[in-house]
Amino acid sequence: EAGVVQSPRYKIIEKKQPVAFWCNPISGHNTLYWYLQNLGQGPELLIRYENEEAVDDSQLPKDRFSAERLKGVDSTLKIQPAELGDSAVYLCASSLSSGTDTQYFGPGTRLTVL
Amino acid sequence: RKEVEQDPGPFNVPEGATVAFNCTYSNSASQSFFWYRQDCRKEPKLLMSVYSSGNEDGRFTAQLNRASQYISLLIRDSKLSDSATYLCVVNRPGTYKYIFGTGTRLKVLA
Numbered sequence: 001e002a003g004v005v006q007s008p009r010y011k012i013i014e015k016k017q018p019v020a021f022w023c024n025p026i027s028g029h030n031t032l033y034w035y036l037q038n039l040g041q042g043p044e045l046l047i048r049y050e051n052e053e054a055v056d057d058s059q060l061p062k063d064r065f066s067a068e069r070l071k072g073v074d075s076t077l078k079i080q081p082a083e084l085g086d087s088a089v090y091l092c093a094s095s096l097s098s099g100t101d102t103q104y105f106g107p108g109t110r111l112t113v114l
Numbered sequence: 115r116k117e118v119e120q121d122p123g124p125f126n127v128p129e130g131a132t133v134a135f136n137c138t139y140s141n142s143a144s145q146s147f148f149w150y151r152q153d154c155r156k157e158p159k160l161l162m163s164v165y166s167s168g169n170e171d172g173r174f175t176a177q178l179n180r181a182s183q184y185i186s187l188l189i190r191d192s193k194l195s196d197s198a199t200y201l202c203v204v205n206r207p208g209t210y211k212y213i214f215g216t217g218t219r220l221k222v223l224a
Contacts, residue, residue, distance in 0.1 A: 040122070042201050042214030043158065056211060091157060098210035100146050105157035 002026070004106035006092050012112045018080035021109045025073070025094030032069055033103060034077050035091040043091055043105075049075065050098060082113045115140050118204050120215035128223050131192050135218045137202030138184045146205040147185045149176060151198045152217065158201055161187075192222045 005024040013019050025032050030051050035043035046065065048056040051072035060067065064083070069075040079086055089108040095101040119138045127133045139147075147164035162169065164176040164185050175188040185204075189196055202215035 040216065042118075042216050044214070045211060048210065056209070100163075100205075102160050103212070105159070107157050 004092055004094055004104055006090075006106035006109055008109055009107060010110045010112075012114065013082055014114050015084055016081040018078065019082050019111065020076055020078045021090050021092075021111075023075045023077070023092030023106060025075075025092070026104055029094035029096055029104075030072070031095045031098050031101070032075050033093040033095075034067060034075070035093065035105075037089045037091055037108070039088075046077070048098070055098075079111075082111075084113050087111055087113045117141065117206065117213045118202055118215040120202050120218045122216055122218060124219035124221050126221045126223055127192050129192055129194060131222075132188065132190045133192055133220065134186055134188045135200055135202075135220075136184050136186050137204075137215055137218075138182075139202075139204040140183070141204075141207055142180070142183060143207035144204045145207065146212070147176075147178060148203040148212075149174075149185075149187050150201040150203055150214075152201055153198045158214075161200070189220075192220075194222050194224060196220060197222045 032049040034046040037043045047060045047067050049069045052069050067077045089110050091108045092106045093103040095103045117140050149161040150158040151161045152158040168177045173190045177186045199217040199219050201217045203212050
């Protein structure tokens with residue numbers, strides 16, 4: 001069974017440019033998460049989807065970040081415009097449902113903003 | 115006080131040693147606890163859930179101490195391949211949000 005797929009794996013952009021990350025969760029997983037992980041820190045939740053509904057986006061900086069999961073399967077996270085402080089690893093995870101189901105993480109997208 | 119706190123380490127131990135990490139949590143109503151393992155430049159992977167009565171998986175033992183609000187992970191007979199960062203995860207009560215600790219780095223030395 002394929003795991004969580006993310007692309008691109010690495011992205012280098014200049015500040016003020018837009019960037020988008022894509023995630024395809026494990027088949028059948030209804031819940032999808034986007035996390036941000038800075039060096040030496042644990043992942044921090046940005047947004048959680050139940051199917052196509054964003055049920056927790058309280059930590060998403062909505063002035064520059066947006067996300068969508070239109071058909072309840074794959075998802076896109078966008079930053080526009082990117083700032084230097086956005087340099088981090090963006091991790092996507094999925095689980096069968098919310099609650100105590102195990103979260104399976106993708107390999108992440110390492111973003112560098114110059 | 116942080117919701118989830120871990121000693122960042124690193125813990126440097128020789129092969130074959132026993133090592134233990136603790137993770138404290140601030141909300142006494144938390145009910146779900148996990149240990150994840152993260153290798154360098156890789157994604158986190160579930161190592162084990164932590165049950166109230168404690169649980170064991172091979173060389174790994176997880177314990178929950180509700181009175182003192184911490185969970186622990188014990189690794190016996192450490193292997194070089196155990197070198198990684200171990201992330202503690204605790205749920206925020208009343209939500210489906212899981213809070214990750216900063217992780218504890220373990221280096222097992224030959």
